[in-house]
Amino acid sequence: MSERLSADARILDRGYRPYTGPRLGVRGAVRSLTRHSIQRVLGIKRVFWAKVLPGLAVFIAYVPAIVFVGISVLFDDLLADNPDLLPGYADYYGFVTAAIVVFAAFVAPELLCTDRRTGMLGLYLASPLTRSTYLAAKALAVLAVLALVTLGPPLFMLIARTVAGTGPDGPAQLATLLARIVLAGAVIAVLQTSLSLAVSAATTRKAVASAAVILILLGSSAVAAALVEGADAPAELLAIDLFGLPFEVVQRIYGETGDNPDAAGLSTGFLVAAYVGWTSLFSAVVWLRYRRLAVTR
């Protein structure tokens, strides 16, 4: 029915109208899905209870940074003589492991399992998104949320200390430290993202996936420690410690070694190879699982 018009009146067609505005294509769809996924896991535009867990994790991640910045500003003179009184950037993650594990265990299951369980995946795949671009959007969202606790707090410390005049000396040092912080944050976030996505790809039950992620992280660490420290196995077996591996790589990024003397003997190249291997393996698992997944609705 089209618009009808006379001298004194007009009736407009309120029926179906095709969309004539700009079409944002695949990039727009990926951007939109990433944004929506981030909002979902952070509880934005959701009920109060959906905000509690992410809010708590972010709080836990940032409290040490705020405390350290406060101490460095209030006790500037004392810290100038004893710079080791406060932990360095590489050691910061030791204070926020709880937040990192919580996000790693919570975010990907919330984003992947729910879509398959509710059938939303079928709707997404009916849009310009393909399985690959869908997974890319979800991975970006998980990465962004994890970066909130792996990258945000050290970055906050750097900015606050620089503004307060207790940061690195000169632009060159600042740039170096900034690059290390970004790289370190990404290293932790990428492995946790790939692991949690791989686990979430295997089940539609969020609780099972979350429990499995925590079990794999803590279990692999315990097994590696038992083998290397208890059974005198080669230190290279620490490469199966999925929890400790990225933190050891982070230490190397800052030119240091971690507290584990067995890991200190491993070369940086070996650790990086192990890191890349695990990340590639988990990513391949996710991709293969979704490539073969039958989407019926």
Add this chain to the structure above:
Amino acid sequence: MLVAEHVSKWFGDVVAVSDVSFTVGRGVTALLGPNGAGKSTMLRMLAGLTPPSSGAVRVLGADPHRDLDLTRRIGLVPQQEAVFEMLSALEFVRLAATLAGLDDPDGAARRALGVVDLDPTLDRPVSTYSKGMRQRVKVAQALVHDPEVVILDEPLTGLDPRQRLQLIDLFQRLGEEGRCVLVSSHVLDEVERFGSRVLVIAQGRLAAEGDFRAIRALMDDRPHRIRVRSDNPRAVATGLLDAGVVVGVHLVDDRTLVADTDDVTRLRRSVAVVAAGAGARLYEVTPLDDDLESVFRYLVGR
């Protein structure tokens, strides 16, 4: 005097008004639509209380949201109970006059209260007033600065029939004075009294605009329904069908038939001839769905 050009307004993910365009001139125009259709949002944009998300709103040639001087030329009666309960009617309307920057706020307030038939000497707080009196106080504060444009959001809601008639008379007077009066309302049979020009909004989109009778005439996909009373409706029905002036006939009882026709004028011309030919006597020929309520129902229900 009021122009909306491709106006849309959304609140987050909710689209309240979608691509609405219309023009409203002097006189009374009714803005109609079901609950949640976007009427109040449209009125708020016309009054400058909120800007459109896209498109443009023009009142007396200016943007009501940006041009603050325009507020002196617009009177708004909001849907909400926007009155200070502890003030008397005179104090409240005088406050509105003072805020409008009038030289003689007291005189203007008394005049405005007179226009809405309220006693300026009534010295008791607005909280003790009846619903109708409070509504008239709201109208008085909108008129106190003698605006060229008067926007009223559901002013008839909650009023008894006598109070409605008083306000409708007032709207007609304001329209006849050359003001642009835009009234949103649910009370369709009352709206029909104060003017025939309507804007119909449904689901945030403009469904129709213009004289509602002309809108009805444009509805060629909706046959007009005419009630014919006669001493022999069966014979009249047969005659009308034979003459091809109706698309359907329903015999209601032994004195009444209801005919559906695409051409009311032809039916009116033919019915007497058909009745005479059949030897039947005609008592009444009445259109059943040419009133505003039917037009509204067809528009928002389709």
